[in-house]
Structure formats: C-alpha cells, structure tokens
Amino acid sequence: MEKPKVGFYSLTSCSGDILEITNLEEDLLKLLEIVDVVDLNVAMPSTGKKPDIAFVEGAITQADEARFVRQLRKQVKYLVAIGSCACTGGVVARGPKQRRGWLKDVYPESGEGFKIGFPRPLKDVVQVDLEIPGCPIEKRYFLHCVGYLLKGVMPEVPNYPVCMECKMRENECLLRYRGLPCLGPITRAGCGARQPSLGRPCDGCFGPYDDANLESLMEIFRRLGLSEREIKKRLDLFWERHR
Amino acid sequence: MTYSHLPVKGKMIFLTIEKSRLKEFLEAVSDECRLIVPEKKGKSTYIFREYTDFSKVALEFVRTIIPPKRFFFPPSETLFSYTKTEGLSVSSESESFTVIFGVHPCDLHGINILDKAFSYGGRDSFYWRKREKVGFIGLSCLPDKYCLCKSMHTDFIEDVYDIFLYTLDDVYMVSVRTAFGDDLIRLKSDLFKSPTKREVVEYKKRIMERDSMFTRIMDITNLADLLTLEYKSEVWEEYSRRCLFCGSCIMVCPTCQCFDVYDTTDLTKGISYRIRRWDACMRKDYALVAGGHNFREDRAARFRFRYLHKEIGFAEMQGRATCTGCGRCSETCPAGIDMVEVVRRIRE
C-alpha cells in the first residue's frame, strides 16, 4: 500500500512548530516509516509531490501566502493548522494598533512584493479541518492527532480549560492562592498545564476553548487590582483577536 | 500480613500511642507496604504523597488539594491496549498494598460514597483492582472556615478506616476497626497501650471542643426539595455569569466520579490505548451526544446540574447527598464561588 503523503509548510512565523516536529527525533524517524514526507523545508528540499495531509504553521500576512493556502486546500484531504499563529494569528498578530509603526521601524521602504497585511489565521482564508494549537505545539498532542488522521478519523482533542489539567496535577492554584493573573480558566488544555506546574501563570498560548468565560476572568483580574492596561497587556500575546 | 477490611469481631479496640513514637510506627508500616502521607505543598496547601521522611508528614492540616481518591481512581488511566499482532490486552498492573495515613472523616465518607458508586450496577474492576489494596489510617482534624462536614453529617466516621488516630495532648487515641488495622498494630505492638482513665476523659473533652468549633453551617433541611422547586431560579443564571466553568471544583471533589473515555495511538510503537480520564459535568461537551445534540449546552443549566447532582442526583444510589462538606470546592474556586452562599441564595 502506498504510504500517505504528508507535507509541512511555513507561513509567517518563527518556525517553532515545525522545529518541534523535527525535535521528535526517534519518533520522527518512526513516523517516516509510516508516512511519505513530501515537504519539510527546514530539513529537506521539496519533492514536488502533492500531499494528502498538509500541516501549516504561521499566520497569513501576504497575498502570496493566501494564494498558497488556497491552492494547497484544493490538493489535500486534510488541511491542519499547527501552532497559535496559524490557529488564531498568535504572536504575529500582536498590537493591531501599533503594528504600522513597528513595521516602519523594522523594515525599510520596500516594494510591492513585500506588502504586509494584517496577520490572519488560516481559517480566515480557507476551510481548516483541524487546529493543533500551542506556542509551540505539544509533540504528544501532535502525534495523537496524526494517529487519528492517518486512520481518516478526526481526533478527539481537549475542549476544556487548562485548569482541569492543572488540578489533575494537583497544583496549588496561582490565581486563587497567589493572586497571579493566570489565563488557565479560559485557555484550551493540551499542554498538561506546563506553566502553572512551574509556578508561572498560563499565558494562554493554546487560545480559547469553546466555552471560555473571558468576561468573568477579566472581572477577577480587576478585583485582583490589575489596571485595564495591565489586563490588556496580559491578553495582548495570544488573545487580542478574542477581545 | 493477611489483608482484610472486615471489621474485627466483637467490639472495637481502643489503644493509645505516644505522639513521639508515631514515627516508629509509620516507619514500620512503610517497611511493609507503600505508605502515602499528607505533606505541605504551598503556603497553606497540602497534598498526599509517598512517604519519604517523618519530618515532612503534616499532622495538622485541614485538607489536601486533591482527595485520596486519586490513588484508586487516578486522573487518567489506561483501560486496555491493542496491537495488530497481539490484539487486546487489558492492563493488569499488580498494585502493591498501599496505606494512606492522615485521612480525615469527610474524606473517609467520600471513599465510602465512591465505593458505592463504583459498585452500583456491577463492580468497576479498574477501580476495585486498586481500591481493594488500599488501607486507611484516619486522623482527627479541626475545622477551618470552609469545613462543612458538620452540616453534611460527615464530621465523624465509624466506617471505611482500618485504624483511626484521635489527637490528644501527648498521645493519639487509636481506634482499630478492621483485621487489617489489627495487623498494622501488630507490626509494632509494643508501641501501643490501653487508654488510661485520664485519656478517656481528655478524648471526651476534645470531641466536644471540636464540635463547638464549626463556624460554617449549611442548612440542608429539605434542600433537595428546594433545589427542585427553584429549578428555574434566576440565581443559576446569575452564578453562571461568574462561573468560569474551569472544572476545578469538580477535579477536587472527593465524590465526583465522572470520567471520559477516549482512544489514542502511539504511532511509533504501533499500540492503541483506551484511556479514561476525569471528566466534569460542567463542561460544555459533557452532555453532547452523537448527532450533535447537547442536553445541557446552556451555562446556567450546567451550573445548576452540579448542585442538583450533589444533593439529589445520587440520593437513590447513596441514600444521602453526595457532598461530604470537605470544603475543597469553595476553597479552590478561582471565581470565589461558594457552595454555602449558593445554597443560602436558593433558600431565600
């Protein structure tokens, strides 16, 4: 039987998600026995073959990128957004108001070919079959999803907040006991509560789960004494889009 | 050591052990089996963990973050695995004997409730495989501002434990309930004496003192009826705006028993696993069924459901409300939602 063809593609991002995939090391070698990787630009030249499953990281910031994903959509059975930028715009979409200024500061005058629009997640441009969030993605979560997709079944992914994983690890709640502005209650689980388990409040990189009660958490932050500015800053990294 | 949770025949045995010699006793127990003890975690939080050093054992704590249920109903466990070549294999890790020291009356009641739940309509073998090999050394406690056990009638216990230690001035008064408890005592029987008259007097004084220390009372008179009558109360709506639906209150509850079952594959090893993991009835997808219908999509309905289920839902199976009044949900809720306050609002 022919092995399923899988491609990894990078749009505007830090390449952190695909790097995580190359970091699978042993597991990656095993994966290569099961699938035929047709594109993985950080590790090999393109084979030019069309994928059955495409994993795309990064936000769409240029017309070229939008064209590319539209084209890709036509070719594949599954289009999977990996990482926060591809799922929600992520870090790339920070500071919608300030970004004009930032762009000017960072990039010199450039021609038409480098026109940067406001970063969009994949779902704003094409139909996305599955989102694997995270900044970067979790390796186990990724492999779990791949296991399902290869069988042609949509994976079961967490649709509950980080707090549940945090409590399962028996962490002392940072919000409740230390008054730290943790985003765990509104953020999709899947990381095993990495940050809270190390005593750092969750920054919300997985983005919202379906039932996130943002208003109530903001009210709790206000009661903790956070100013509107501080709250905004807290949400700036991964939540701008959901405000 | 023979292992039996059967009560000792005849009357209960009472002994005493000097506080300064508890270490010797626990060490003897830990030589014999896996010993779990309460330890400090944060400034004011505690957890149950494997015994390492007597100086770390917390003797005066109110509650642990997660109740002892996790030692026989773990947050996540593999039910079975499957490979193409070998087919199905039901995980059958043999559990070592475990003794959990420092379990308070409310949590012992909680275990009683779980035992019934995992036996209702058939024994849950995954639960009982572990549970059967766990013994309990209970420990008396003093209430804090969240403790509700007196209201829930779980402030003392005559069941479940193997031995129970009541803290007195210089000694622990030890109640030995089961044959297994008797075996534990026999590991170091020279440490135990019969109680003196003075100690019995002190014991009586202590239990009365403790009884007067409860500052929180939740009036549960006709509560099941009231919750039913106030099914449409706007109180549910109001709280559902505040509730984060974070599931914390459910994860920490000693009697919450819901789990979700899902499959995952280890691609690289070619093994598939069926896993069960704690679930929460307040979760949006909890009542989602095939075909996309959701029986409780509405937030207020989900908030209310937890209360109804704690107070009424299991009454037929359990013969009582399934809240043990441990206070964990109120202490842990990041939104500061407090069961006593909710119930008071419903009563108003």
Ligand code: SF4
């Ligand atoms: S520390 Fe954060 S993630 Fe953990 S329970 Fe508290 S709010 Fe939730």
Ligand code: SF4
């Ligand atoms: S812990 Fe509090 S905020 Fe979280 S689900 Fe329970 S009641 Fe709601």
Ligand code: SF4
């Ligand atoms: S409902 Fe709350 S107080 Fe009652 S047993 Fe559960 S966690 Fe403890």
